[in-house]
Amino acid sequence: MIVATTLVAMMLATAPQGTKKPTQAKPATKSAAAASLPANVVARYNGIDITVDDIRQQVNATLARKVVPDLIQRAVIEKQAKLAGVTVTAAELATKVSEEQGKVISQMAQSTGVMMKFDQITREYGLTEAEIKESVRLNLLARKAFEKSIAKELPSLDGQLHLAHILIATVPLAPGPETQTPLTKEQQDKKDADQKVRLEQIITDIKGGKLKFEDAAKQFSDDKGSGAQGGDLPWAGKGTFVPEFEKAAFALQKPGDMSVPVKSQFGWHVIKLIAKGSDASAAEKEKYRKEQLAQRTSQPQAVQQWLAGLSRGAKITFNTNAKVYK
Template identity: 30%
Template sequence: MKKWILSGMMISALGLSACSSSAVLKSDAGNITQDDLYQAMKTKYGTDTLQQLAIEKVLSNKYSVSNSEVDAQVKKVKEQLGDQFLSTLQQYGYADEKAYRKTVKLNLLEEKAVFKTIKVTDKELKNAYTDYKPEIKARHILVSDEAKANDIAAKLKAGAKFEDLAKENSEDTATASNGGDLGWFGTGVMDADFEKAAFALEKNQISAPVKTSYGYHIIQVLDKKKKQSFDELKKTLTNQVKESKMTEDKILKVLKSEFKDANVSISDKDLKNAVNFSSSSSLSQ
C-alpha cells in the first residue's frame, strides 16, 4: 500500500496565491495570512504533494483508469481487511476512502505506464501458468501460544465448530467475529508460510497449527476455484509477470521519460525537487 497522503487541505493550501496577504486566522497576538500558510505547508509537504499532482496530470494525459478498475482494487483491500479497512487506512495517513481511492488511481496510472515498457516471453507465461494456483476460500484461527493452538486443534478433531472456536479464541480481530472467514484470495497476498499450508489443503480439510510471524494458525479451506485454461488466464498471467518485473527503478525511469516528453518545468525554485526522481524519491510500495 502506498503511503502518499493526498490531503484536501494540503492541495488547497498549495493552490493559494503566494502573494496573498488575506488573513486565514486573526488573533490579538497577530494574524496568519494565506501567504504564511502557503509557505509553511509548502516547506513541510510541498515537494511530495506537487510531485503526486504532477504525476497524475502527466500520466492522465496518456493513460486512462476507469472507476471500475479503482473499485476492483479497493474491493480486494476491503475483503482482506474487513472491519479494519478504515482504521488501517488511517494508520497509513489516509483521511478516508476517497483519499485512498486517489492513490489507487495514481498507482494504476503508473502501472499502465510501466507495463507498456515491459516485455513478457512465451516461456515466462508458460512457467507462470505451471506455478499458478487458483484462488481459495479459507478461514483461520490465530493464537500466539502453541499450546493453545494444539488445544484448539484437538477440540476441532473432537467435533467442535470451527466458527465458534474462532469467535472465542482468534486473536485476528478483523476476522474473529466472522468465524475466522478470510474470503477468497490468491497467492502473494498472505504470509508465505500461511499460503504454503493453505494451498496444500484439500477442500474442507483443517490444518495442524501453522507457525508464521503472526503466531499459530489453524486453517480450513472452504472452497477452491477450478484452474482455467492457459488461454483464459493469459491476460492475468501477463499482468502478473509484468508486475513481478515492476521495480522502483523501472517506475522512476518511466516517470522521468514521461515528464521529459510532457516538457514539465517548475517555476518555484523551492519545489524543483518535485521532478527529481531518484531512489530516495517519495515513491514507496
C-alpha cells in the first residue's frame, strides 16, 4: 500500500522476497556498480537481470492489478485531504522525513548488526529520495485528513463528570475459591449488610476528618485499579457506568460532594464528584480534546482502517483489453 506506517515498513514491502538483509556494509563501489548497469536493466540479482521489458510484460500480464489499488488509495487520500482542507507544508515534510530516516537507520542497525548510512539503505532496497518523500507526504496527508474527520466525533467535556469512588465488594471480582462455593441467599444478604456498614464507617471517618478520601480508596477500595489512584476515574458521560452508579453520580451537585452508599452488582460504592465538564475552562476542554484525539489515532493501523472503510463496498472493474505498454 502507498501509506506505510514507517519507512522501514515501506522498505520491507519493496524488498525482493527471499532475499537476506545485509549483514555488512556495502562496499564504496556500490553506486559505481549501479551506474554501470545497462540503461534497460532495472535491477540485477545474483547475475540475473530484470529489464524494462520484463516489467512492461509483467504489468500488462497482471493488468496493473498491483498498481491500481495504490493509485486508488492515493486518489482517496488526496480527495479526503481536500474535503478536510488540510495540506502538508514543506517544513512538515522535511521534519518528518528526517525523523523517519533516523528510525530507519536505528532499526536497520538493530536487525543487521551494522550501522549504515541512509543512502546505503535506500540503494539496498532500490528506493529513490522522491519515492520516500512522496510516501511520507501521503502518510502525513492521510493522518491529517483522518484526524480532521474524527474530530467531530470526539466527545466534549460538556455533560461529563470527573469522579472518584470507593468500592466495598459484595461479590468476588476475580475467579478464586469464593466463586467455587456460591453463598446461600441468607449468607449473601448478611454479607451485603456487613459491607454496607463497613462503607458507612469509612464515609463517617472521611466526613469527620479522620481519613482523606484518596487515602481511604487506596487502603480499602476493592477496585484496585482506581483505588491505587485514590479512587480517581477518567472523565465519563452518561452510558458509561451501571445504572445505579450513574444515577447517583449525576445527582451530585458540586465538586467535593459525596454520595450515600450506592449498591450495584459489584457491591457498595461511595462516589465523590471532583469536577463537572460543563464547568471546565476552555484550556481544559481543549486539552481533553487533544487527549481524546491522540487516543483515537494511537493505533498504528488506525489510518489504514479508516481508508479501508472509505472504499469498502466499492467495485473495481478491470479492462482486460487495456495495455499500459504497447
